Amino acid sequence: MLIHFILILKPEWFLFGIGFNIQGNHNKLSYSLYSLVCSLGNPSPWVNYIQSILNNCGLSYVWTSQCLGINANWLKRAIELCYQDQFQQHWHSIIDNSNKCSIYRMFKSKFQFESYLNNVPFKLRKYLTKFRCRSTQIPVEAGIFIGVERYHRLCTLCPLHVLGDEFHYIFQCTYFSVERNLYISQQYSNNPSAFKMDVLFNVNGLDLVNLCKFIKCILSKFS
Numbered sequence: 718m719l720i721h722f723i724l725i726l727k728p729e730w731f732l733f734g735i736g737f738n739i740q741g742n743h744n745k746l747s748y749s750l751y752s753l754v755c756s757l758g759n760p761s762p763w764v765n766y767i768q769s770i771l772n773n774c775g776l777s778y779v780w781t782s783q784c785l786g787i788n789a790n791w792l793k794r795a796i797e798l799c800y801q802d803q804f805q806q807h808w809h810s811i812i813d814n815s816n817k818c819s820i821y822r823m824f825k826s827k828f829q830f831e832s833y834l835n836n837v838p839f840k841l842r843k844y845l846t847k848f849r850c851r852s853t854q855i856p857v858e859a860g861i862f863i864g865v866e867r868y869h870r871l872c873t874l875c876p877l878h879v880l881g882d883e884f885h886y887i888f889q890c891t892y893f894s895v896e897r898n899l900y901i902s903q904q905y906s907n908n909p910s911a912f913k914m915d916v917l918f919n920v921n922g923l924d925l926v927n928l929c930k931f932i933k934c935i936l937s938k939f940s
């Protein structure tokens with residue numbers, strides 16, 4: 718009965734409670750439950766999962782010492798930070814190694830909220846969001862759904878015969894030269910590079926609004 722009660726608790730709750738249990742009042746029910754689990758020699762995968770969390774965070778000694786001399790609040794914070802770091806490393810790894818993110822990684826270097834979401838009216842910012850996330854019908858994306866190899870997903874609007882990706886339409890495609898001159902400052906459009914893509918996609922104010930308007934023009938050709 719007691720074991721069944723323990724097993725329905727969330728592992729994270731139990732884990733963060735270890736420090737409080739061991740260092741707290743030994744007459745509490747939670748301490749008795751924890752002692753029972755230990756006396757039975759970790760009888761469930763659930764308990765092993767708690768131990769694996771500590772091992773994954775480089776905190777094996779916390780389990781070994783049974784929190785002897787460990788501050789419970791510190792333990793909770795240490796595990797939070799460790800899991801945040803591990804998630805962000807995984808996030809960077811996916812972006813760095815995915816063809817789908819070949820342009821995205823030029824301007825997205827930090828895992829954080831993007832300020833443009835608050836700084837541009839929804840009717841405009843939705844075009845930028847689609848463009849950033851490659852949720853569009855430009856050749857580099859549309860070709861996926863009709864089985865075209867990546868190197869054959871070329872722009873058909875201009876004579877440059879190059880891959881029709883976001884970089885091409887923002888900086889190179891001659892079909893949009895008039896709109897580019899209207900909306901994009903020459904400090905960005907001259908001698909385009911990954912660095913300028915990064916700067917342009919992280920601008921604010923009027924430059925940001927104009928970027929959204931330019932992208933709206935581009936996407937209207939691929940809707």
Ligand SMILES: [Zn+2]
Nearest residue numbers: 872874875890
């Ligand atoms: Zn083109």
